[in-house]
Amino acid sequence: MSSTTSAAAAAAAMDRIVLPESYYTCDTSHLIQMIADMLCTLMSHNDQIPVTHTNLTRFHSRAAPGITIADYLRRIIKYASVERACLLAILLYIDRVCERHRSFTISSLTVHRFIIAAVTVSAKAICDSYCTNAHYAKVGGISTQELNTLELEFLFLIDWQVASPAAVLQQYYANLVRQYPAYTRSLTPAAAPPPGTTPDTSAKDPEKWKPLAVMGSLALIPGTYYGVYFALALAGVPGWDLAAIPEL
Numbered sequence: 001m002s003s004t005t006s007a008a009a010a011a012a013a014m015d016r017i018v019l020p021e022s023y024y025t026c027d028t029s030h031l032i033q034m035i036a037d038m039l040c041t042l043m044s045h046n047d048q049i050p051v052t053h054t055n056l057t058r059f060h061s062r063a064a065p066g067i068t069i070a071d072y073l074r075r076i077i078k079y080a081s082v083e084r085a086c087l088l089a090i091l092l093y094i095d096r097v098c099e100r101h102r103s104f105t106i107s108s109l110t111v112h113r114f115i116i117a118a119v120t121v122s123a124k125a126i127c128d129s130y131c132t133n134a135h136y137a138k139v140g141g142i143s144t145q146e147l148n149t150l151e152l153e154f155l156f157l158i159d160w161q162v163a164s165p166a167a168v169l170q171q172y173y174a175n176l177v178r179q180y181p182a183y184t185r186s187l188t189p190a191a192a193p194p195p196g197t198t199p200d201t202s203a204k205d206p207e208k209w210k211p212l213a214v215m216g217s218l219a220l221i222p223g224t225y226y227g228v229y230f231a232l233a234l235a236g237v238p239g240w241d242l243a244a245i246p247e248l
Helices: 003-015 028-046 069-080 084-100 111-126 133-140 144-157 166-178
Strands: 017-019 183-185 211-214 229-232
Touching: 028 069, 028 084, 028 111, 028 166, 069 111, 069 133, 084 111, 084 144, 084 166, 111 133, 111 144, 133 144, 166 183
Parallel strands: 017 183, 211 229
Antiparallel strands: none
């Protein structure tokens, strides 16, 4: 390697943005940029696949929404205040769905509906408090009835495996940073995360299981995953003014 090349490489390394070692302290603007770029890469490939009756899903829209993925994620962060873990869970859920359903693709016609459904589910699985489906629907630019349908379809697609272990999300974060030349990750060990910033999937005691409110008829779905069971019900944290959320 010539001295000129070495100098250029060294200069590029110095210009890289250093991100925290752990995702729970990473600035959400950087997370959004990396996740949006990853999704756009998937879309550019999958948009070449023709839509047929065999791969058409409830997540397909008639036309691609007129908002970029990055702006859509920023809107969700602004008006729904989701945790960083929920953003990374989008990628985890994509892998889980695609592993079970090979014909499912993230394209410009499916990505927005998938994102808002994933955020709705992950917030209920991860966060101590979350919004109503009416709120998430308004933020996502769809009707509450449509989100209810998408949420239930989403849960069946991933076989109700909604838990997102912090160690797994950390690996997704590390892989994201590794793929972008503009970023590097600090190797300084992070302090313990503040309470409520990471999903707690360690509890196996049934007394510590928490019912998660998912839209649908009142019923208990049999089966557990990481000590979490689901109760289908209307739920959410009151106090949000839906009228204050601009239409998409």
